[in-house]
Amino acid sequence: MTRAPRDGVGLYVHVPFCERICPYCDFAVVAAGHLEPAVEARYADALVREIEARAAAFEGAALETVYFGGGTPALFRADTLRRILEAAIGAFDAKEPPAEITLEANPSTVELERLPAFRALGIDRLSLGVQSFDDRVLKRLGRAHKAALARETLAAAREAGIENLSLDLILACPGQTFDDFAADLEEALAVQPEHLSIYELTIEEGTPFALAAARDQLALADEDAAAGMLEHVAERCRAAGFERYEISNYARRGFASRHNQRYWAREPVLGVGMGAWSYEAPGDRHPYGARRMNPRELEAYFASVEAGDDAGVEIESLSLEQARGEAVFLALRRSRGLDARAFEREFGGPPREFHGAAIDRLMAASLLTETASGDLRLSERGLLLSDTVFADFV
Ligand code: SF4
Structure with a gap:
């Protein structure tokens, strides 16, 4: 197996604190209300x-x-983020500033007021969790903000000099009609962001939404309605000049997220913080690459870092079979798809040699397309049913 040397790394810094926990969320999060300065300082110490x-x-x-x-990392003060950034630049002995520094934020007055200070740190990309511009939908999602605050935060981001602005929207929310969602999308496009991330609501096991769904207390959109919204997103975003560069991500030319593309290209990422995971590219220690997952509980994370003993950290050295499967399904997430020649250079044979039966099955179901040179892409139908496709390569 041969792979071109990778000389860059992306750093993911997970800040788990949120004002309160949304009922559909299954991320590694901690309800913090108004974040205590002592907790912020202890967590920053651990990150550094x-x-x-x-x-x-x-x-x-x-x-x-x-x-x-x-x-919600923007709950951290700018000085705290500066300390973490400086530690990263020092630890990697960076001669130049990173090419992209993203901050996720939610619409809130605390975060809004900090935007100029964040920009002054060199943060040049803001990803704002708008989710919807409809207060009824926001309420049903259990979000802490109202649409007016999202509008204010978006305007404040531009005023602060953020020139790479991304909005998150969720579709197929409880009680949301096609027209409700279409209005959300139009308002998002009218803001003229550089980037949009648009996800269908998924009901994750163990969340309050899963419980409500099991009791039939959640008016969820059916599959056809969700598919109609997804198709509408693709059409409207294309017409508005966005490229769909990944299943759920749309960008104006030159504004695809450089960091997030690292995951789909299987490029190294160091993930720090509670529940963060890292990817190490193939090398001497792990011939087919490795994933490392930090503890998902706050005290376990502190204990692991403060004792310096990696307790509770899970390290998974990938097998050749896993690496081949991941190379396929991560590439299929991107609109450029899987480059058969690059795959062959890395794994010693074309995708068909290892995944021929799955490729035939998925093509017969009109979920996958294949070029004469063996490059693979999701079809329009495959984009709607991507999880079904990926299951064949896991
Ligand atoms: S959905 Fe976002 S804001 Fe809500 S709890 Fe999860 S991470 Fe926090």
């Missing part, structure tokens, strides 16, 4: 310690992207 300890595993790699995700 982790970055300094773990940067060595990516020896010599240039720090290309930084992504503050969560949770």
Whole structure:
């Protein structure tokens, strides 16, 4: 197996705190209300310690992207984020600032007021969790904000000099009609963002929404209605000049998320913080790459980092079979699809040699397309049923 050397790394910094927990969320999160300064300081200490300890595993790699995700990382003060950024730049001995520094934020007055200070730190990409511009939908989603605050935060982001603005929307929310969602999308497009991430609501096991759904207390859109909304997104975004570069992500030219593309291209990512995971590309220690997952509980995370013993950390060294499967389904997430020649260079044979039966089955079901040179892409139908496709390569 041969792979071109990867000399860059992306840093993902997970900040798990949220004002309150949304009933559909299954991320690694902690309800913090008004975040206590002592908790913020202790968590930042742990992040800095982790970055300094773990940067060595990516020896010599240039720090290309930084992504503050969560949770709600914009609940941290600008000084705290500065400290973390400086630690990262020092640990990676970065000669130049990272090419992209993203911050996730939610519409809130606290975050809105901090935007100029965040921009002054070098944060050049803001991903705002708008989710909907309809107060009825926001309420049913259990979100803490109202649409007016989202509008205010978006305007404040532009005023603060953010030139790479991304909006998150959710579709197929409880009680949401096609027209409700279409109005959300039109308002999002009218803001003229550089990037849109648009996801269908998924009901995750163990969440209050899963419980309500099991009791038939959640008026969810049926599959056809959700598919209609997804098709509408694709058409409207294309007409508005966005490229769909990944199943759920749309960008104006030059504004695809550099950090998020690292995951689909299987490029190294150091993930720090509670529940964060990292990807190490194939190398001496892990011939087919490795994933590492931090503890998902706050006290377990603190204990692991403060003792410096990796307790509770899960490390999974990938098998050749896993790496081949991931190479296929992660590439299929992107509109450019799987490059058969690159696959062959890495794995010693074309995709068909290892996945021929699955490829035939998926093509027969009109979920996959294949070019004469063996490159693979999801079909329009495959884009709607991508989980079914990916299950064949896991
Ligand atoms: S704000 Fe986002 S991360 Fe926080 S609880 Fe809600 S969905 Fe989860």
